[in-house]
Amino acid sequence: MKRILVTGVGGIGGVNFIRSLRLVEEQCYEKFFIVGTEYNIYYIEFPEVDVKFRTPKHSDENFIPTLVKLIKSYSLEFLHPHPSSEAKVVSEFRGLFEDVGVKLYLPRPEDIMPSKFYMYEKLKSNNVPVPETIHLKSMDDIDEAFEKLGSPLWIRAISGAGGRLSLKVQSPEEAKMWVKLNSLQGRAKIEEFIIQEYLPGRDLVFDSLWFNGELITSYARERIEYPFKHISLTGITGTPSVAKTIHDDEVNSVGIAAVKALNPNPHGFYSVDLRGDVNGKPKVTEVDGKWHTTAPLWGYSMAKVYGKPEYNIAYLYIKLGFNEKLNWSLERVNLFPEEHYLIRQMDSGVILKFNENVWRVV
Numbered sequence: 001m002k003r004i005l006v007t008g009v010g011g012i013g014g015v016n017f018i019r020s021l022r023l024v025e026e027q028c029y030e031k032f033f034i035v036g037t038e039y040n041i042y043y044i045e046f047p048e049v050d051v052k053f054r055t056p057k058h059s060d061e062n063f064i065p066t067l068v069k070l071i072k073s074y075s076l077e078f079l080h081p082h083p084s085s086e087a088k089v090v091s092e093f094r095g096l097f098e099d100v101g102v103k104l105y106l107p108r109p110e111d112i113m114p115s116k117f118y119m120y121e122k123l124k125s126n127n128v129p130v131p132e133t134i135h136l137k138s139m140d141d142i143d144e145a146f147e148k149l150g151s152p153l154w155i156r157a158i159s160g161a162g163g164r165l166s167l168k169v170q171s172p173e174e175a176k177m178w179v180k181l182n183s184l185q186g187r188a189k190i191e192e193f194i195i196q197e198y199l200p201g202r203d204l205v206f207d208s209l210w211f212n213g214e215l216i217t218s219y220a221r222e223r224i225e226y227p228f229k230h231i232s233l234t235g236i237t238g239t240p241s242v243a244k245t246i247h248d249d250e251v252n253s254v255g256i257a258a259v260k261a262l263n264p265n266p267h268g269f270y271s272v273d274l275r276g277d278v279n280g281k282p283k284v285t286e287v288d289g290k291w292h293t294t295a296p297l298w299g300y301s302m303a304k305v306y307g308k309p310e311y312n313i314a315y316l317y318i319k320l321g322f323n324e325k326l327n328w329s330l331e332r333v334n335l336f337p338e339e340h341y342l343i344r345q346m347d348s349g350v351i352l353k354f355n356e357n358v359w360r361v362v
Contacts, residue, residue, distance in 0.1 A: 001031040002322065005067065005076045005102075007055070007090075008083035009036030010043025012239060016297040017082055018047040019362070020314035023300055027309050035074050037067070058086045064093050071102050078103045078321055084161065084290040088112040105321035107268040107289025115158050117194050119262065119287055126261035129254060129283045131197035131275070136190050142175045145195045155179070155195045157188050162238030168198060199283060201276015205243070206255025207295050209313060210266040211320050217313070219298070219335040220251045227346065239293040244341045251282050252333040258287040269317060271295070294342065301352045301361045302336050311336060 004021075008014045014036070021032050036049030039057050053070060056062045067090070070076065079102050081087040090097070091109040098104070106112075114122075120133045134145045135158070145153060155175050156166035165182055169175040175195060182188050208218035224242040229235040255272040262270070266289075273286040299313035309315055310328040313335070319326055343351040350362035 003033045003076045004078045005035045007037045007081040007086045009047040010038035010040050013293040014082040015046050020296045020300040024315045058089045084113045111263050111289035123261045128257045128261050131283050133196045136193045142172050146172050152198045154198045158192050163236040199275035199277050204274040206272040208270050213265040215332050217330040217335045218333050221245050241344050245336045245338050247334045247338040258284045262287050305359045
């Protein structure tokens, strides 16, 4: 039995990660003892863990000591911090966990939640296609951006997930009003924004699992719809409600190049967001040492429908994290078959659809 600590288990990604491990117990007769932690007093009720424990926020000085105490109390062997914010802190203090003998399978801290302008500079210097980007320092930079890049442009916060403070702007006046509003209301100062070339094409994703610089496997998908898009200024609300798997050599090659540009020796799970430009060519808008919210859900759904544990990417991650050999010969790209739609909606479950086949997986 593997004894695991998973943090952030009440979030959507955390619930999906735990669900994936419980499927392993059914399909592979392998058992897990899982201690799950969560800050949200309500969401902690969601995951199917053996022990639930409410922790302070990741920014609290007691967060790390609390995890260490749980590891010692329950003789835990492996730590998986699921939310990016918690993963970054754990990675920064990885020495404390290694000292108590717990295993980690995490990217280095600078790879997790890097600033979007830092990403832009790293990728551009490595000839990875990216949208032209300007880091705002003053309102004059907005005028310069429109003169240089044209219209419309995309303005967004330099940090944060879920399309934080992003907006399509048609003129310098719109962009300046957006910055002023968010600054006035205390969400971000002007230097916390970037403004970019607007990319009107497909919304794409490349998810990948790496071990000591080697690409173990990966898959690509296209986001089709977002939940509650009608109440968002951009129509983007973080995690998609509809997405489909794709096989696209260009997306795969750009995705791999983006991860290697961020870290020449990647180790752990890395995600890449891409958008098609006016000519349909994919450009990278973000690369991060994190799990996308639906990454474990894709693995769970594919493994459940096709009875193939090798599709369960959370299981692959756990086995590698325990330094175990994988039992399968995996494709480096296109892990999942293409044209499969994952359809989700609040309080409605999850559906996997391929042609006329429909499976209710949750």
